[in-house]
Amino acid sequence: MSMSLSRRGFLAGTAGFVALHPFSLRAAANQAHLRIMETTDLHVHVFPYDYYADRPIDTVGLARTAALIDDVRAEATNALLIDNGDFLQGNPMGDYIAYERGMKEGDMHPVIAAMNALGFDASTLGNHEFNYGLSFLEKSLAGAKFPVVCANIAKSLGASPTEDETLLPPYVILDHSVTDGAGESHQIKLGLIGFVPPQVMNWDRRHLEGNVMARDIVETARAYVPQMREAGCDLVVALSHSGIGGADHTDGMENASVPLAAVDGIDAILTGHSHLVFPSSTYAEFAGLDVEQGTIMGKPAVMGGFWGSHMGLIDLMIERDGSGWRVLSHTAEARPIYTRGEDRSITPTVESVDKVLAAAEQEHQETLAYVRRAVGKTDAPLHSYFALVADDPSVQIVSNAQTWYIEQMMQGTEYEGLPILSAAAPFKAGGRGGPEYYTDVAVGDVAIKNVSDLYLYPNTVRAVKVTGAEVKDWLERSAGMFNQIEPGAEDATLLNPEFPSYNFDVMDGVTYQIDLSQPSKFGPKGELINPEASRIVNLAYNGEPIDPAQEFIIASNNYRAGGGGSFPGASPETTVFEGPDTNRDVIVRYIVEKGTVSPRADGNWSFAPMEGTTVIFETGPAGAQYADGVPGVTIEEAGQSDSGFARFRISL
Template sequence: MPFSLTRRGFLAGSAGFLALHPYSVQASSNQAHLRIMETTDLHVHVFPYDYYSDRETDRVGLARTAALINDIRAESTNSLLLDNGDFLQGNPMGDYIAYERGMKEGDTHPVINAMNTLGFDASTLGNHEFNYGLDFLMKSLAGSSFPVVCANVAKSLGASPREDETLLPPYVIVDRTITNGAGTTQPIKIGFIGFVPPQVMNWDRRHLEGNVQARDIIEAAKAYIPQMREEGADLIIALSHSGIGSAEHTEGMENASIPLAAIDGIDAILTGHSHLVFPSSTYADYPGVDVERGTIMSTPAVMGGFWGSHMGLIDLLIEHDGGAWRVVSHTSEARPIYKRNEDRSITALVESVPAVLASVQAEHDDTLAYVRRAVGKTDAPLHSYFALVADDPSVQIVSNAQTWYIQQMMQGTAHEGLPILSAAAPFKAGGRGGPDYYTDVAVGDVAIKNVADLYLYPNTVRAVRINGATVREWLERSAGMFNQIEAGSADAVLLNPDFPSYNFDVIDGVTYEIDLSQPSRYNKKGEVVAPDAHRITNLSFNGQPIDDAQEFIIATNNYRAGGGGSFPGADGSTTVFEGPDTNRDVIVRYIVEQGTVSPKADANWRFAPMEGTTVLFETGPAAAPHATNVEGVTIEEAGNSDTGFALFRITL
């Protein structure tokens, strides 16, 4: 039996369906099987395409998730398709629509068009929906053929949530007919209520301050859930664009899905925001969470990954008893669109649905043209050939962008006014990647796809708060990149081949030297192995020796702030800001806003002099034209290695 992708909330059972879910087969005359499908954190990923690297990928795309939706609808007698927010922003297609094409009255946003094509029943707002401002948001939502709800963002606050003038309807109750186990239909009222992290007021202050206000998620839910029951909702599904965090409610918490699930009256909860999967072992030890049963506080729950990587699925067996519907059994899972093989290669599990691709084909083509043309200029070459031996322009631009972003994010917080430093590491720096594995963007135009060359990973921005003594230790950990060098050595090997380049953090905003005569204070695992060793010397801030007690904000990424690389002061406990934006997006915004960037390295770090000592290091052969322009160090060519790398010499 063919399945239309036009808008539809439920599909009646028939003999034409194959492989029905057990609930559909077993349901009695007063029972029904309801299948709830979730997408979350799509971030405009409709096509299976990585616009930053300008190539197809099997790991993303609503067009791929659509194949799962088609199959799941076929397995059930009744189904709902819901989105959990963060659909308007997050890849270059979103930026193209917002910054280039715009949204005129009557336009339909491409991701909304794709969602309309698939027949979504409802959605809520994610925090990224506010990134382009309220006018853009409201024009984009005007094209949706499904309701979008949000209970905790208001144009004006009343004495209680029920008295708020909310930006969007806080909830919606839809009338449906549901097919029971006997094959007959019965009416049912299903309520959808949505929530977004109240931190949007900080993350998008420039768009929201003075225009809207945000309430605590739990406060809003406790007000509206009973009201929905009063208005006749038989089932209530919470669309929680909020992660699975602490079980203990605190006012204004960002990841509130556990205390939200504990509120009486919610029959199922869809979560998101964290770009993770539930049920999964990730949440095995969280209080109130049962991974085996797929529940949070005994409420059926799911989180369907991000960018279309998974489709969340909750199956409910509901029963009509005493004039009301109730959930009698449930299962939960997240179905992926790809699998990772033992050799780390990717195998697609589904193919794209043509109708969904067709719905955004024009905008996809326009986005390709957008990422391939200049969005800004650089007046210095952006290369990483010498990123491991000197201050480097490809690391400098990342630091500049992170500092620019965190300066904005700290405004109005308890950390405003603290000095902001920025930690960034080179990603493409040869090594196992080979002699061509380097960033190399010439002076002149910078296209969006060049940003993938500057920043390989989809990390998000974080800020940590540490003191000057910890800044020193952070740099000591980073200095494990280098072998110990004996004074007077000739052409000693400089770089430690076992030290990954992504752990070589350069901290911008301070100046310092690295004394290579000292052993590394830390080993590869981040353990102190030479407690008397101190490679970092002359560490200064604003031209003065750093005050060990002075507190600093360090702009970095989620990997480092959460403990990646085992850096002192970066274990998750010092994090004071968790940005919703990827480092890549921040770099793009920075380039667009600056117009022309000047990322010339400022030589804020160098090796301490060692008289009569030279060292050798490998880099790409294409480095030669840049060797004489490296600040703070004297570099000369020294031949070639037998692995295709070029050898260069530094006189210390």
């Protein structure tokens, strides 16, 4: 019996158990099916667990993604497993290892241990690998049983990228054995080259400045890929920890995967950084992309979500061509670990793999203890019961942390020196969440899991550049939270029930009042409805009336800066900084660094006085204990609503 028939017989015999990829079934002599599996942006999510909420979760975790690996390998005759960066930082387990346990020489990082257990073939660095400093990075990578590459971060720069002294090897050439359609084994040289956004030099300046330098991604690729070919690479795969952005190359691009894919000599590209999925309809209108074919600039490409949500897959049918190999055809997909129903319910499609859980079990238990104990203290209660009627401590700490972070990020940029304001909104403020749906952290210890109570969403920090006039209109938009109140009214309903609390931005760094006798300038969706209205009065910066032409930096989040809520001045066009860090992470770092925080509301905003006027405001009954200390308003209890909310009367 020939080897070809033997192989076909084996495949036929296993067909009932495994659905083989068509490339494995169709490969002829001198043709082979090569499968590349990608994880990206794991951010230390080994376990399917939300440490902030302190509960299991079905949408994340390398232990779940791992369940796809055996199936994926069984569907193909040849497979590689590659990580695309951002594995060392991003959840409380990462912070626990960095801030609490530490990494001594010879210590094993739990995410590295989990990756070793799965037999990863290679990885590149992501920008978050630098968050804890170079020494921590080096000690963590020392435990990896797979090569880690990065071409555009250098200890010293030469005349060209290929003459740099790079921090890590710029690329690796794997001698890989592939089995062709006739059952014959062949050696193939696979070149893997890695890239990270050069913006790391700003994002982690305190760790990197004076120690390393960054080069442009595309410039670096154009220099190294020919060298890799000359070294005998049959195929070159770019590990691009860089998002999918514009097709035209500009120097220093953060999201450079499209022009990178156009570099001659690159056969396939793994992308990440953006926490999105490719191929998907998200990228349907992007230049240079073919969502149906799964290509970027004609090259097979994939982006496998984030936190282990998907396994990225590129399948290549390759053919021996003389002394080398070429790609005949391909498929690409991002395979999820869960499905979402029409009612947004989550159904996991896989179970966790025990060996991955075991690799990090001890650190998981230690992390649970870590998130449940104090990382700092607050000398003021952090509650949101009155966040919609007065300056509030739960919003104040978010603003304080955002300002602290953006002040660091603006150093050394063209925006250094511009005044920094901070916009933050209360997320847990009753409403449809019910009378218990409020932030409430007592004076004393603050645990990491309390941070999810302060900031519900995994947003990332951003900053926009605006004028004084846009600051005013931003606040006018926010003031749509309130109904128009007739002067002299008794017990008028204060809040507009259709206005979500997450669109009630409080602005720190300025002082202002809200004149409730005026109509709202903007409608529920941010549309201009009363152009002459002016609810925001006495708006001042540094005690002086704000100059409409003065420029300001506003610290916010990706939702707002991306246009969420339609706030004047907040848009991708005005965005001057896109942080790699989540607002939650920034709050944790702020608390850890400060030790004790004092997030007392400073009363920088209030309602303009309206003599003889009262309004009714509903909040959680537990807020009564804080009513006497609310700045800028006079509050008295006014009974309880049928839905269980406490009613309070505010005298304007």
